[in-house]
Amino acid sequence: MRTLANILVKELLQLKRDPKILPILFMAPVVQLTILGYAATTDVRRVELAVCDLDRTPASRDLVDAFTTSTYFRRVVTVPSQDGFDAWLDSGRARIALTVPAGYAADRTAGRPVEVQLIADGSDAMSGTLGLSYAQGVLQRVAEGQGFRLPVELRPKVLYNPDLVSRNYMVPGVLAMILMIMTMMLTSMALVRETEIGTMEQLLVTPLTPGSIIVGKLVPYALVGAVEIGTALPVVLFWFRVPLEGSFAVLVLLTAPFMLCTLGLGLLVSTLARTQQQAMMISTFVFMMPQIYLSGFVFPIQNMPQIFQWITYAIPLRYYVTVLRGVFLKGVGLETLWPQGLAMLGLGVVILALARLRFRQRLG
């Protein structure tokens, strides 16, 4: 027990000695969360709209106004003919182009159905598709304003996030990702550095067992992770005002097995790599990028080909993102989230066992 305490103190001292690491540890999560929390939004607003009004009547102007007065569109230009669209769409200064055909007012008065033309920039699919569906919403409201009604209407009822604010969904994901990156990066460097500097031999001649070296390396970084959660959570709750519907205790309880996984992965990398550069490569490419892309943080898992959906089950961040979103938005507790907790615990134990095995091999 005393030897364990010694190695803990040594690790903490080493952390403290590097003057640049502390600001990174404590400022970076807050700064990142603030910036990225704002950036990660799929709420497309103010889509750049180019307009070509070939009718030039009060009726056609009303239609154009229906677009520009909604918060979804922002008119960037009015061109005299459709040829004018090319330059604006090519350069990406406009994402949607609206053409009101000549004879629009006449057709409307005569009660003939009219088609207006919409061109969407498909190279920016997010703005393009959403812009197109907003435009159809605007047209539908115009039609309803004329007394047009479908015989059967669809009444949507949105649960958990009624205003469909993407920030409420993304910010917990960003939090999970930052926590993972920080803890994993630090631990992955921990053992390799000793090997590279040559102090590993010295550690090994001490009466420490490999197990206690591993624990001694893990605990300080677990503390760092806990402090990071502590500094980042207030940003989520009070700055972004993401509602915490569920219980704080469940959040903390289920963060523990996740950290077990990330710290374990860091250690595993440490035992696989020979140099710090290799450790950096392995943890970035083999462990971090799959977590970011395959966890459902940005890209929904259900859209992936089946084989990738299977792979996601081996990704701890997948479960933690589900946990965070469940606790924050849905207000669910352990009765719903226990499979996620169990999965992370299982993965964590397997990862740590692998790391210990590799560590012994390296020694032998």
Added chain:
Amino acid sequence: MIRRVLAVTVKELLQLKRDWRTLIALLGMPVVMLLIYGFALSFDVQDIRLAVVDRSRTAESRELIQAFLQSGYFIRVASLDDTRELDGLLDSGRAQAALVIDAGLAADVAARRPTSIQLVLDGSDSQTASTILGYARQIVAATAPELLDVELEPPVAAAPVVWYNPNLESSIFLVPGLVAFILMITSVIATALAVVREKERGTMESLRATPLRAFELLIGKTLPYLLVGSVAAAGSLGLAWLLFDVPIRGSILWLAVLTVLFLAGGLGWGVLISTLADTQQVAFQMGLLSSMLPTLLLSGFVFPISSMPAALQVISHIVPARYFIASLREVMLKGVGPEVWWNDALALIVFGVVVMGLATVRTVRSL
């Protein structure tokens, strides 16, 4: 001067050759990453898990439900009698949406009274929810007139046309961004450790004893990685074209120019970090944090820059991937020339010059 730069380059290449794992990683990783994520990532929502509560149980209600299931977007995961069971299904995520049809549907339709059906949505993923709602509206708009056997045409409708990516395949939009993301990470990581490693191992002293100028040292250290990065970039862009059907409508020459400019910027950023950090651990942290997340979130790769708050739009101007992704899409998908993207290219050049300049100043000072 050129001789001295080349001497450093050769030294660095020799070191790189000896560390063949790193070399293979730098060359192979971009291609492997693209191969994996190009297939995995998509915004095309499919297999929406739908729970159905049919209290009407009539031919009309069944026709509506069938319309949902036959659209190809929805799969039925549960048929319930009661809405009370919906909570559990939506809470656990086993269902994403629920269609609730009230008992009065058939009577309303027969009496030609306006009626409605309800769609309950899991809104936590707002984007998927909007997409699902869009699909559902289309299905109802198409099916409702059939129930009444009437022809209904709205007074104003849209004839949508999509340019550059007619089927709105998300891979065509995502793959160029993915290429930029992968190249940025690889190039920053490649050089972030380059200078700091010499510091940590104490070989900086020996370099200092040579007649090398700071500037020559940095250029010499960057060149080999520019070479390696270009090969990796060519591989990934080729793969994007071959495997993911991303068209290259513009000129390959311009594509190469833009790619080299972007790589130089990323490598320069890595070098700058290397001169700022004292240990490889710090360099790694700074490199990753400053490249991975900004390139993912602030570059327009996934999240449209125009939707961000004004302050962030300003910040996004120092993310080089922003310019590369915009110009990559313009050259590959739109096939336009420098008259459209010259300012992006200029921004990449400015970025590269500024970071290399800062790195030189830092190195001179520490020497």
